[in-house]
Amino acid sequence: xxxxxxxxxxxxxxxxxxxxxxxxxxxxxxxxxxxxxxxxxxxxxxxxxxxxxxxxxxxxxxxxxxxxxxxxxxxxxxxxxxxxxxxxxxxxxxxxxxxxxxxxxxxxxxxxxxxxxxxxxxxxxxxxx
Numbered sequence: 001x002x003x004x005x006x007x008x009x010x011x012x013x014x015x016x017x018x019x020x021x022x023x024x025x026x027x028x029x030x031x032x033x034x035x036x037x038x039x040x041x042x043x044x045x046x047x048x049x050x051x052x053x054x055x056x057x058x059x060x061x062x063x064x065x066x067x068x069x070x071x072x073x074x075x076x077x078x079x080x081x082x083x084x085x086x087x088x089x090x091x092x093x094x095x096x097x098x099x100x101x102x103x104x105x106x107x108x109x110x111x112x113x114x115x116x117x118x119x120x121x122x123x124x125x126x127x128x129x
Contacts, residue, residue, distance in 0.1 A: 066094035
């Protein structure tokens with residue numbers, strides 16, 4: 001008898017779940033949901049600008065690390081001409097790379113300035129006497 005009650009109870013619960021899933025109770029217990037807003041359109045200039053900023057950050061971090069490594073190599077070289085020359089080249093190449101990255105950032109900023117639409121200033125109302 002208890003087994004039969006459990007089976008009937010399970011069937012009722014299963015059928016109620018199926019009814020909810022199929023939407024039989026949607027009209028009676030419908031909760032209005034706000035519409036999902038559309039994401040703003042992606043601006044290619046902004047995306048490229050962000051990429052350039054991250055690239056400059058990573059590149060300048062690597063350049064500073066290479067300058068530090070070159071300085072350590074210069075200290076450790078102990079006067080050996082080949083090792084001293086290699087350390088100097090490391091520092092020079094890191095500085096050249098840093099200058100190139102800064103010039104690239106200037107180029108990206110110039111391109112953003114050219115292609116980003118500017119808001120026109122409002123015209124003042126005519127003067128009244």
